[in-house]
Amino acid sequence: MIQSTREWIGAGELLAALAGGELEIEGRLARASNATLRCVVPVAPGVEVRCVYKPVRGERPLWDFPDGTLCHREVAAHDLAVTLGWPIVPPTAWRDDGPAGPGMCQAWIDEVDEPGLVAIAPIDVVPAGWIEVFQGEDASGNPVALLHRDTLALQQVALLDAVMNNADRKGGHLLQDVDGRVWGIDHGVTFSDEDKLRTVLWGWAEQPLPDELLAPLAGVERRDGFDRVCSWLAPPEVEALLDRVERILRERTFPAPSHGWPSIPWPVF
DSSP states (O other): OBOOGGGGTTOHHHHHHHHHSOOEEEEEOTTOSSOOEEEEEEEETTEEEEEEEEEGGGOOOBTTBOTTOHHHHHHHHHHHHHHHTOOOSOOEEEESOOTTSSEEEEEOOOBOOSSOSEEEEETTOOOTTEEEEEEEEOTTSOEEEEEEEOOHHHHHHHHHHHHHTOSOBOGGGEEEBTTSOEEEOOOSSOOOSSOOOOBSOOTTTTSBOOHHHHGGGTTGGGSTTHHHHHHTSOHHHHHHHHHHHHHHHHHOBOOOOOSSSOOSOSSOO
16 A cells, blocks of 8 residues: 555654665656656555655766765755754655665655745736745746745745755745645755855845744754764865855855856746
């Protein structure tokens, strides 16, 4: 029986299954830039859940990230979120083996389509609870605006992205499950030691950070679990991570777009 993943979120059995359970491949996500396989894995006698398996051998080489490290960064993103007490990255584990070799395995999130977290809308039409990011034109030349929800959960994602230097936070990488819980996925291009923050969540740029979000960052290097984060990264990347945390704690504001790096991913979804 395939059971909803949400019933196992937070359960040690789920991470253990992701790390070592026998994977049965259901199919490949054709639109993913790297090999991404949807699988089922047993978590208890007679019970399976869906997951996403990304093998290292399926990674597309990138000019600005070392080969064979994207899966490591996916696991590091989960471990950092856990270290900070921010359960916004689905349970993610490293696998030493799998149908296509070593790689990462992440719990599948059953998302709802509406209401979305990021949207395109006519200009000057910003509903309550939304923030405008920028204005542009659609494929037909009509003026439109990119919006995202104005919630603490999305602020938490935006701050995590800033800390781990996420170079590709598309709207499609933000999921809301049937319980209304917000998740961020696809963290393969994170933790560079060069500033690469690129995201659709710029609505709070330069606004003060809530104290409740800043508090977990203080002394992060001494928190349980931070050593696991470091184990997936190169020493210069760990140093850059701590520099970013120090800067955020000093400035106490959401970051602003950089002038030296494209600030919006393309496509935005």
